[in-house]
Structures are given as C-alpha cells and as structure tokens.
Amino acid sequence: MFLLVVTRFDVDTSDDSTSDESDDDFVEFLISNVIYDYHHKFFNKGKVLTSSLSGREFVAEREDLSDSRDVLVEEKVATFLFIIEHNVRHRVASNRFQHSTETISCNFKEVLRAVCRLGKELIKQESIELPERIKNNSKYYPWFKNCIGAIDDTHISAWVPAEKQISCRGRKTTITQNVMCACDFNMMFTYVYFEWEGSAHDSKVFLDAISNPNAGFPWPPRGSFYLVDSGYPCTRGLLPPYRGEIYHAQESRGQGRQPRSPEELFNYRRSSLRMTIERCFGGVEK
Template sequence: MVAQDLTVHVIAERYQHSLDTVKRKLDEVLSVLLKLAADIVKPTREDLTSVSPFLVDHSRYMPYFRYCIGALDGTHVPVRPPSGNVEPFRGRKAETTMNLLAICNFSMRFTYAYVGVPGRAHDTKVLTYCATQEAYFPHPPRGKYYLVDSGYPTRSGYLGPHRRVKYHLDQFNRGGPPTNSRELFNRKHSGLRSIIERTFGVWKAKWRILDKKHPKYELNKWIKIVTATIALHNFNRDSQEDDIDFLHWEVVESYEHHGDENDGHVPYVLAGDRMMEDVRDSITMEMAEGTRVPY
C-alpha cells in the first residue's frame, strides 16, 4: 500500500480477499509498525558519542566537523486537513501540507521525527516545541551539535551557516567556488548538511504514497501511515541490503531548498548565545588556515 500507493480495493482484488479483511489486516500491520517506529526511530549510543565513520572517511569535513552528530530540518508532506480547519495546513504554494521535523545521522537514518504539525507552522516554531516539550527529543550531548540551515537560529547544539553570504550548493554551482573563508565554511556546511535533504529524497522516492497531492486518508490515520514509512525507511537501512534508492541518493549532493543538564545534554534555549557562533568562527578559521590554494 505505501510503496505503490495501491487502494484497498486493488489489494482486495489482487489477493482475492474481502475489503473488510484487507482493511483489518492493514490496520493490524500499521499498529505493529508504529511500535517498531518507537523502537528504531531514535539515535544509537554511537550516534551521540562517537565520530561518524562517514566523517572519518571524508577529509573534506574532517577534522572541522568532528563534533557533528547529524543534521536537522523540516519537510512538507501533502495532507487532507480536517473539514473546517483547512487554513493552518496551507503551507507552501497554498497547498495543504503538514510540516515534518526530522533529524538524521550520516548513514541517512532517521534518529527523530515529529509528524503532524500544520504546514503553516514555521520550522523554528516546530523545533522550539519539540526541543522544549517532547520527552524523547534527542538533545545533542554537551560539546556535540546538529547542522541546521539559515532558517533556524544558531543555538547551543545547533550549528547554522554564516548569513549574508552564499550558502546553498546551487549558488556555488552557478556562481563559482568560495571566494572567502565564510563562503568556504558555508560550502562545506551545505555539502555536509545535504545529508538530511538526501535522506528525505530516499524516503519520498521509496514510498510512493507520500507523493500524492491529495491523500485519501483522514488526518489521524495519515499521520500514522507517514510515521510507519519512516520506520520502514530505518528498517531498510538497518538491513544492510543494497537498495537502489539509497545507492542513488548516497552519491547525490544537490538538494531542494525547501535536555536536562543533569543528564549531560544541552537543552534547547530560546535566547541566542555566543557559544555556537564562536564554534562556527573557530571552524571557519581552521578551514582557512588549512586551505593551501586560493579560495
């Protein structure tokens, strides 16, 4: 159903079972997948404490981003909003969507996902809610951080790019290579942060049901179905089997724009702080000093 976006009627005809049987079995499997999601859509201990093998293998990003543990961003998924409450779900291009916040590691595996926010909600507002209200939000350990784009403020544990200079990869593709140290930082930051965009790319390519502009399921069930596809995404990745979608998006660099102190985690605070700006400036200087050719 989720891979081919088949209707219940088509499935019933193909397998020669009644509609009631097919609906009941789909609901049973969906319930199990939601339990699976709770178990596998979360970071491992290694995700939070160790340097990613991906970073170790890519000298472009090491040692500069050695304390980075993943990337965070939002994406929009089409939705059928409840009648009488359509406007909050009108996101980009006036289409009805829900805004999904996700974090991934450098294996293109989701370590957190919050599904169901109306599409009009701003990305920063969604992150603020999740980081301050959600008990299972994976706050970065002290000294570690996630990469975020310029749509999010630079806070402790969340490293954004330099503003007012080129950032997105297509800007460098059209306008040439970096010309100063800030653009150099942004070019590397953007290339590394593209892991979250590529993870979204794998996920949406694999589960065709997500590609429909007008989902046929009511909101609560749709949220469960979307969550189930995220669990299946991680299950596929954990299987270690070659997968054509993962193999494709692993080599694609381009993308579309679009805790409690006692446990050693950094809480997400609303006030800005200078610490992450200092981290960014330090990495920028380290890159500039390590560059042996003109920017």
C-alpha cells in the same frame, strides 16, 4: 590488488624528480588511506551476527502481529505495502485482495501500529562517532568533528478533514504535514517528529519538539551539535549557516564562483555535509 596499488604509487613518486613536498604529502595521504581501508575491511573484522533472536523472532517479540482466521500475516503486510506504495483507497485494496473494506481497514491499522512500535527500535541515535570517510576528509575534519547529524523538515502529503485543509496547505498549495527529521552521517534516521500542518514554519515545529516533554527530542551531548538550515534558531546543539552569506552548496559551484571569505567557505562546507539529510529524504519534494 592492494600490493600493486602501493607499488604503483612508489614507482611514480620515485621517478618524478620535480615533485615538491606537498606532492609527497599527498601521495603519503593516499597510501595511508589505502592501507587503512584494506586493513579495516579484511583484518579488523568484528562479529556481526550477535543477536540471540532471529529476524522472525525479533519482529514477533515486538510487533504482536499474528494470523487471523481468514488472513495470514504476510497478506496483511502485503496489503499495507500495496496501499502506501500506490497511494490507493481501501476500496481498491479490497478489490485486489478480495476482502471486505472493513477487513482491509482493520489489517491496515494492525500493521501500521506494529510498524510504529518497531520504529522506536530503528529510529534512534546508535552512535555519535563520525564515519571514517568524513574523518579522513580534510574538507570536514576536524572542523565538524563534534557534529552528530543533520536536521531538516520535509512536507508529506496528507488526507485531513475539510475544516483543517486550509491550515495544512503548504507552500505549493498541496495538502501536507510538516515532518521534522534528524539523521546521522550513515544516512540513518535518528528522530522523527510529525503532526504539524503544512503551513507551520520549520522553527515552530522545532520549538514544539524541544518544549514537548513527550516528544523525546534527542539533544546532542554538550559540545556536540546538529547541522541545520537558516530556518532554525541559533542555539545550543544547533549549527546554522552564517546569515547574510551564500550558504547553499549549489550556489558556490561553477566557473569562477569560489568562496570569497572564510564565512562563505564555512557555509559551503557545512551545506555540502548537511545535504546528507536531503539524500535521506530521497528527493522528496519540499
């Protein structure tokens, strides 16, 4: 398949006597990408399964979950997933799994604590290298070569005491908490900061995260940065859009609506790359 693709390009370009130099450069770019991808996929293979622990051993070492007298670990996890997936009360889970609400509550908290501990292993910056698909895209590279990810806030539904419900009402009047997240361009979350009410502004959540010594905000290396929207301050390590210019990628689409200035072009490309964090949220309503 690979040889056929390259041969096809060779025939097309040799027969086209009207091709100009830019066409030749474009074809060479395509061919080099095909060769690189093929080599990277089939020849440049590194050992993947390098851990000395199996998946079960890894989880058991960190989570300290165990069977109880009446409930197996698998049922505890199933109960936890049932509650968070269907957003039901413990009374509903009690009826479904035929245990007392006290047992359901204890099992839920036990798994929740285990998940939070495991989160420290999973939610972290593994690499600051840009993925090859971005390095090979002239739309982004080399302009964003020092970008390590994107930051944004999302609103998550929350249950709070009656006296706190006013401050937790978000822009759409629902009871939420404002959660700030960072992700890399492999769509992996690298940082999560929560416990702020839904009415809190994004910049306030960010300033608290960087000023709280216990928050562990992952500052990028000097010279690197995160992509953020206009709700964040323009400071070291953050790259917001040009103010006063269109900066949402959706606003630059449509017939006859191309960027009209270098600032608009920058905002368009920055926005289309920052949309990675939106895809990570998976369409969570803001």
